[in-house]
Amino acid sequence: MRILVFSVLIVSNTFAQSLTQTELNQFWMEASRQVKEGDFQAYSNSFHINAILVNGIRGESIPIQNALNGWKEGFDNTKAGIMNASVEFRFSDHAISETTAYQRGIFLYKWQNKEEEEQEVYIHLEALLTKINGEWQLLMENQKAIATKEEWDSLD
Numbered sequence: 001m002r003i004l005v006f007s008v009l010i011v012s013n014t015f016a017q018s019l020t021q022t023e024l025n026q027f028w029m030e031a032s033r034q035v036k037e038g039d040f041q042a043y044s045n046s047f048h049i050n051a052i053l054v055n056g057i058r059g060e061s062i063p064i065q066n067a068l069n070g071w072k073e074g075f076d077n078t079k080a081g082i083m084n085a086s087v088e089f090r091f092s093d094h095a096i097s098e099t100t101a102y103q104r105g106i107f108l109y110k111w112q113n114k115e116e117e118e119q120e121v122y123i124h125l126e127a128l129l130t131k132i133n134g135e136w137q138l139l140m141e142n143q144k145a146i147a148t149k150e151e152w153d154s155l156d
Helices: 002-037 040-045 064-079 149-154
Strands: 047-055 060-063 083-096 100-113 119-132 135-146
Touching: 002 040, 002 064, 002 083, 002 100, 002 119, 002 135, 040 064, 047 064, 047 119, 060 064, 064 083, 100 149, 119 149
Parallel strands: 047 135
Antiparallel strands: 047 060, 083 100, 100 119, 119 135
């Protein structure tokens, strides 16, 4: 009987983690859409109101609203067609439950202003998320350090 109960718990936990991972994958795909389309409002809403951006590259920690204020022009320019932007995410590690998540990986951000060459940057990322009222929100985004293409490719 103990084995049956233990087996049911394992299967149940595995199913819950699989469902949560699917939801998180959708969260990051939606973030990619928001950047590509310049959907600033939706992107802003993906962060908890008290979220924090840790920028390990600059050695600073700021409220997400400060970061969003700095990013808004790029979103507006993307939406207006003045600039093209995209972001992709790949993850190497995670710890998740039905309502909380920690993910570590790399994101690739590309941008191109009209009549200029495309630029790109790979950044090591750590993210803490929470699920509130059925929606995932970022609590903390830690842009730890510049990554390499080789590191990015190793996560494929």
